[in-house]
Amino acid sequence: MLLSLPALHLQTSEYHPLFQLPHGRLGPWCSPTGSPAPLSCETGCGEGSWILVCRLLVPTQVSLLSMEEDIDTRKINNSFLRDHSYATEADIISTVEFNHTGELLATGDKGGRVVIFQREQESKNQVHRRGEYNVYSTFQSHEPEFDYLKSLEIEEKINKIRWLPQQNAAYFLLSTNDKTVKLWKVSERDKRPEGYNLKDEEGRLRDPATITTLRVPVLRPMDLMVEATPRRVFANAHTYHINSISVNSDYETYMSADDLRINLWNFEITNQSFNIVDIKPANMEELTEVITAAEFHPHHCNTFVYSSSKGTIRLCDMRASALCDRHTKFFEEPEDPSNRSFFSEIISSISDVKFSHSGRYIMTRDYLTVKVWDLNMENRPIETYQVHDYLRSKLCSLYENDCIFDKFECVWNGSDSVIMTGSYNNFFRMFDRNTKRDVTLEASRENSKPRAILKPRKVCVGGKRRKDEISVDSLDFSKKILHTAWHPSENIIAVAATNNLYIFQDKVN
Amino acid sequence: MEFKLEAHRIVSISLGKIYNSRGQRGGIKLHKNLLVSLVLRSARQVYLSDPCPGLYLAGSPVPPPQPGEPAAGPPAGWGEPPPPAARAAWPEPETPPGAPPARTAGRAVDAEPAAPGAGDTLQGGEAAATAEAEAAWRRAEIRARGGGRGRRGPRRRRGCAPRGPPRPAPPCACPPGGEAGPGALSCAPRPAKDERPVPPPGCPRKRGAAAGDGPADCPAPGSSPLKKPRRHPEEPAGGAAAEEEEMETGNVANLISIFGSSFSGLLRKSPAGGREEAEAEESGPEAAEPGQICCDQPVLRDINPWSTAIVAF
Numbered sequence: 001m002l003l004s005l006p007a008l009h010l011q012t013s014e015y016h017p018l019f020q021l022p023h024g025r026l027g028p029w030c031s032p033t034g035s036p037a038p039l040s041c042e043t044g045c046g047e048g049s050w051i052l053v054c055r056l057l058v059p060t061q062v063s064l065l066s067m068e069e070d071i072d073t074r075k076i077n078n079s080f081l082r083d084h085s086y087a088t089e090a091d092i093i094s095t096v097e098f099n100h101t102g103e104l105l106a107t108g109d110k111g112g113r114v115v116i117f118q119r120e121q122e123s124k125n126q127v128h129r130r131g132e133y134n135v136y137s138t139f140q141s142h143e144p145e146f147d148y149l150k151s152l153e154i155e156e157k158i159n160k161i162r163w164l165p166q167q168n169a170a171y172f173l174l175s176t177n178d179k180t181v182k183l184w185k186v187s188e189r190d191k192r193p194e195g196y197n198l199k200d201e202e203g204r205l206r207d208p209a210t211i212t213t214l215r216v217p218v219l220r221p222m223d224l225m226v227e228a229t230p231r232r233v234f235a236n237a238h239t240y241h242i243n244s245i246s247v248n249s250d251y252e253t254y255m256s257a258d259d260l261r262i263n264l265w266n267f268e269i270t271n272q273s274f275n276i277v278d279i280k281p282a283n284m285e286e287l288t289e290v291i292t293a294a295e296f297h298p299h300h301c302n303t304f305v306y307s308s309s310k311g312t313i314r315l316c317d318m319r320a321s322a323l324c325d326r327h328t329k330f331f332e333e334p335e336d337p338s339n340r341s342f343f344s345e346i347i348s349s350i351s352d353v354k355f356s357h358s359g360r361y362i363m364t365r366d367y368l369t370v371k372v373w374d375l376n377m378e379n380r381p382i383e384t385y386q387v388h389d390y391l392r393s394k395l396c397s398l399y400e401n402d403c404i405f406d407k408f409e410c411v412w413n414g415s416d417s418v419i420m421t422g423s424y425n426n427f428f429r430m431f432d433r434n435t436k437r438d439v440t441l442e443a444s445r446e447n448s449k450p451r452a453i454l455k456p457r458k459v460c461v462g463g464k465r466r467k468d469e470i471s472v473d474s475l476d477f478s479k480k481i482l483h484t485a486w487h488p489s490e491n492i493i494a495v496a497a498t499n500n501l502y503i504f505q506d507k508v509n
Numbered sequence: 510m511e512f513k514l515e516a517h518r519i520v521s522i523s524l525g526k527i528y529n530s531r532g533q534r535g536g537i538k539l540h541k542n543l544l545v546s547l548v549l550r551s552a553r554q555v556y557l558s559d560p561c562p563g564l565y566l567a568g569s570p571v572p573p574p575q576p577g578e579p580a581a582g583p584p585a586g587w588g589e590p591p592p593p594a595a596r597a598a599w600p601e602p603e604t605p606p607g608a609p610p611a612r613t614a615g616r617a618v619d620a621e622p623a624a625p626g627a628g629d630t631l632q633g634g635e636a637a638a639t640a641e642a643e644a645a646w647r648r649a650e651i652r653a654r655g656g657g658r659g660r661r662g663p664r665r666r667r668g669c670a671p672r673g674p675p676r677p678a679p680p681c682a683c684p685p686g687g688e689a690g691p692g693a694l695s696c697a698p699r700p701a702k703d704e705r706p707v708p709p710p711g712c713p714r715k716r717g718a719a720a721g722d723g724p725a726d727c728p729a730p731g732s733s734p735l736k737k738p739r740r741h742p743e744e745p746a747g748g749a750a751a752e753e754e755e756m757e758t759g760n761v762a763n764l765i766s767i768f769g770s771s772f773s774g775l776l777r778k779s780p781a782g783g784r785e786e787a788e789a790e791e792s793g794p795e796a797a798e799p800g801q802i803c804c805d806q807p808v809l810r811d812i813n814p815w816s817t818a819i820v821a822f
Contacts, residue, residue: 150536152535154536157535178535241536241539260539288543290540309543342515342548342551344551345551349544399519399522399548400522402526405541405544
């Protein structure tokens, strides 16, 4: 019933979603100029200084569209379902996630593609190349769909990717768009059987009459091939747009959250899910808040939190009842009346919530701040960090150009001592919770030469602007860093800036 | 005063966002539109609580009393949560013509007997509260209509006449009570119609039916042809009189009143209010004499384009 559009932005058959690039070859995500910039820092970098490891770039897909489609499809696609401008918009990265060991880094983009990078293995010859990430696999996870009943197009943009912990040789990840969650299996194949009796080497069937002897097929090594197959499709469970997925610590269940409901799934069962939170009012007129993010506790498989557009966080315990509409804990900070404005409600809407690795804290991101909450204290956060408070006076303009609706994410480092989040002008900020120091860095082509140490940036708020500072008015609001990820154990970060993926490493000598 | 202008601007921007959201790829984003509606509500409150209401008057020397409205200045007005008095003033006007507001509302609906549940019916309270605004409104809406005509075009083609009561005949700054018949009520709804989130181009009629706008889908067929001739006599009169700013603010005042109905849920925090609303919603479309219900119900009528969009979505 749902129309499945052809994959418009895959190049040739060798990029078929199932059979991927041979391992090690640079794929479409690499810089057009060649290999990514190598990691190197021979000059002593102090602790806390970051250098660019590699920048991975997605080429624009415009030329592909015009080459592959015939006139009619192009017209239809361009005018109705795909605007020509979507060609480049399809490359915008919409989610970034390291797996549990940090060996793999997955990115999803607006075009429904997932690209997985693998960390370069340490080798004696090229010690300095450790830390680089190369393309491991790329596949089309979601296609644009059309819901005929509601006359709605369903975007193929990947909203979230979450890895499952590795339990065998294959990797599993969940990827979701607005309506459907899919479980993908990414596995390597480095041997293939040769010597079939009924088929020849090209796969053609042999005439049985010509077979005189029987042989046993043997496995022979081949070029490593990484293939991705969809193992489960969890569809038709969400009326509203899915904004989060979270794998439970029991590794058997996961939850998916949309604007008004949260569903609990078992990985093995795709045709039903449990609804565990439902905040849809009986009369939609009374709608005052929506769910914006949700996450399971990292250790307690019965506990999860979800954040709302009103700036509140609710912690729920699934042991208490089947439907967790009544929260166990309710985190809300009283509003500061002196900061009240037309846009107070918008900027208090929480865009991301993350448990610390320890499970003791949660971090929330609203438009201007990042807050750390202790699970045992509900009435206020224990720490509040201003990300870009200089924007507070510009809220009206940001409302006009829709920037005020941007949903920034936030991440913990492996030891929960540093938190990171993005900002505008390709800036991203890190806050050290122990030393209370913070730094602003920029992810940009112009300022990041290979091997160079990232220079801390500063935004000048008013008065005299120093030489290296940038004034608020010259910030580029079209360059925003919404998605970042931190390696689970090392100081390696991945920063997504539109269609570029930057990987930085903290070099400690 | 500056707050009023600011609020006005923000309301215009917000309405534009809601309007544009209907064409977005991927469907209406509930979260974003909810936030926009919150901003709209705040701006509206500032706009209406501003102690300098003269701005949206056109030709009327006496500013309309804002019954029950607190005398708080703008900072307090929008600095605090909506004062209960303001809320009460909104649906329950205490202006002397207690009857005309009801009558107005009644007329509004009577004009469109087949469309009592249309999102465009003004609540009694709102009509009274913005009585003078209507005068400016009639002039202002010419402007809006000019812009809105294009938007309404597609719907006309589909054979669905624009909803809402027909236009008033002569422009007049008098309170609505002075006008004859159903025409007296301003066509305030119309630009709101234009502005409101029209269902995605796929199936507007089905969407309307699904959302309870069924009865509204078949307005009196006579209303459509009536509009065209009426428009002309109004235009010259409108163009001659008010200044542009007054027109626009008068326009916005009524747009606010229309959209005000959309956010009654946000104003009301108690679940009890929700029940009342539910009743109003159910009774609205089926009511034989909606005017009467307007009288009785102190709450805002809830049929509104926003919920249409949400519910259908």
